[in-house]
Amino acid sequence: MQPTTSDLFKPASFIGGEWITSNTTFAVTNKATGELLADVADASQAHMTQAVQAAKSAFASWAALPAPNRAQLLRKWYELMIAKRDELAELLTLEQGKPLAEAKGEITYGAGYIEWFAEEARRLDGDIIPANSTGQRIHVTRHPVGVVGAITPWNFPNAMITRKAAAALAAGCTFVVKPARETPLSALALAALAKEAGIPAGVINVVTGTDSKALGKVLTESPDVAKFSFTGSTRVGKLLAADCTSTMKRVSMELGGNAPFVVFDDADIDAAVNGAMLAKFRNAGQTCVCANRFLIHQDVEEQFTARLTAKITELKMGNGMDSDTTIGPLITPNAAENVHKLVTAAIEQGALLRVGGNWTAGNFYPPTLLTGVSPDMDIVSEEIFGPVVTIMTFSDDAEAAVLANATEYGLASYFYSQNIGRIHRFADALQFGMVGINEGAISNPAAPFGGVKESGYGREGSKYGLDDYSFIQYRCLGGI
Numbered sequence: 001m002q003p004t005t006s007d008l009f010k011p012a013s014f015i016g017g018e019w020i021t022s023n024t025t026f027a028v029t030n031k032a033t034g035e036l037l038a039d040v041a042d043a044s045q046a047h048m049t050q051a052v053q054a055a056k057s058a059f060a061s062w063a064a065l066p067a068p069n070r071a072q073l074l075r076k077w078y079e080l081m082i083a084k085r086d087e088l089a090e091l092l093t094l095e096q097g098k099p100l101a102e103a104k105g106e107i108t109y110g111a112g113y114i115e116w117f118a119e120e121a122r123r124l125d126g127d128i129i130p131a132n133s134t135g136q137r138i139h140v141t142r143h144p145v146g147v148v149g150a151i152t153p154w155n156f157p158n159a160m161i162t163r164k165a166a167a168a169l170a171a172g173c174t175f176v177v178k179p180a181r182e183t184p185l186s187a188l189a190l191a192a193l194a195k196e197a198g199i200p201a202g203v204i205n206v207v208t209g210t211d212s213k214a215l216g217k218v219l220t221e222s223p224d225v226a227k228f229s230f231t232g233s234t235r236v237g238k239l240l241a242a243d244c245t246s247t248m249k250r251v252s253m254e255l256g257g258n259a260p261f262v263v264f265d266d267a268d269i270d271a272a273v274n275g276a277m278l279a280k281f282r283n284a285g286q287t288c289v290c291a292n293r294f295l296i297h298q299d300v301e302e303q304f305t306a307r308l309t310a311k312i313t314e315l316k317m318g319n320g321m322d323s324d325t326t327i328g329p330l331i332t333p334n335a336a337e338n339v340h341k342l343v344t345a346a347i348e349q350g351a352l353l354r355v356g357g358n359w360t361a362g363n364f365y366p367p368t369l370l371t372g373v374s375p376d377m378d379i380v381s382e383e384i385f386g387p388v389v390t391i392m393t394f395s396d397d398a399e400a401a402v403l404a405n406a407t408e409y410g411l412a413s414y415f416y417s418q419n420i421g422r423i424h425r426f427a428d429a430l431q432f433g434m435v436g437i438n439e440g441a442i443s444n445p446a447a448p449f450g451g452v453k454e455s456g457y458g459r460e461g462s463k464y465g466l467d468d469y470s471f472i473q474y475r476c477l478g479g480i
């Protein structure tokens, strides 16, 4: 498919309901072939300010719209996404690289957040609390915070936006997002569908550009932005959170992870291997919830490694548009080089290369497995963001808990066991926002997604998801 033939191909920023071009453009490439896909408008800081003003102007009437009406518009947006799922998925695969089946999965998953929050829009409930004295009433009401600014990454070009936008719009906020420069087309296609759904001008704005620092500054420092939500690296998240302090805005940070994947000696090994494939190789290992460290009980390590190795050798790396591809390229050759540096250093430090590792250039990194990995290696402490399994062993539960928690991150974690007592004890010991127990794929709209420690704060999805976009007002009524 040539993306230019699609109705959803919109290579300009979407501001105040209009497609806004710029004097300059930037190239978006096909990640499997390197070919040019599009020249997209390179927005300036003035464009970003214009988008914030559009969102500010649209706020009062959007917030005042009865919840069922907002819900209906979100529902329509969801339905259009589902109707255009194949087209959205193709665009996503072309600009991001993941296999088409995975891209379709992301569209369904991303749309799921819009469906979920279309329903939650009606449940921005308040409270009535028994008063402390006669003649008084205590009422608690919830209100949209205002304009929301967001910055999103390239690994889920669709879903990382819908998770934020749907919650913001459901709560009655208006929204401005700067998608990653690598993958702006999916974001712009979403905006086109929002417009078609009848979501009013200015309620959702997408600003595409290469000067992420300058564009980000408007979102983090403008007094007209009430809340800032970021998904990306911990390094950048810290900078942006600091910038938000000057206006004391609300902040949500969904940052990096370093997920442990623990397999106990009582685990169902086949289930653990299947879960490991999902938790490690989805999106070629480029997700913040990817298993980064495999901790396998010493008595089952050989068995687990042998079965996982067999599965890994079945993976078919290639162009995501080819139907037999099960693993695509990394986002850039630079990303592959970084992964390779970690692998090479680990081997030099004594790890054993069992599969893959043969990379010289380009952005396709072969699925790789290392055993004999030790906790002091960089590949253990850093987020790999690539298709590399690192296997360490442990001998008892206490050691597994110490190893699992030995990271500054606290996003996802996984473990496999058939013992119900151990399941509760070990989950209690894990310092992570999310725990997959006998599950390798845990994210869905009904569940609260988010981390602790340096993985950030705030929750996306679930009944908790509106909290970050609303404030509570306590009303003390006297003289009754």
Ligand code: ADP
Binding pocket: 151, 152, 153, 154, 155, 178, 179, 180, 181, 212, 213, 214, 215, 216, 217, 231, 232, 233, 234, 236, 237, 239, 240
């Ligand atoms: P990733 O490794 O996923 O690229 P980043 O944190 O570098 O993680 O990028 C995530 C998002 O943050 C992207 O949209 C990127 O353009 C944006 N970004 C990166 N650096 C900055 C910055 N200094 N200010 C604002 N946005 C930034």
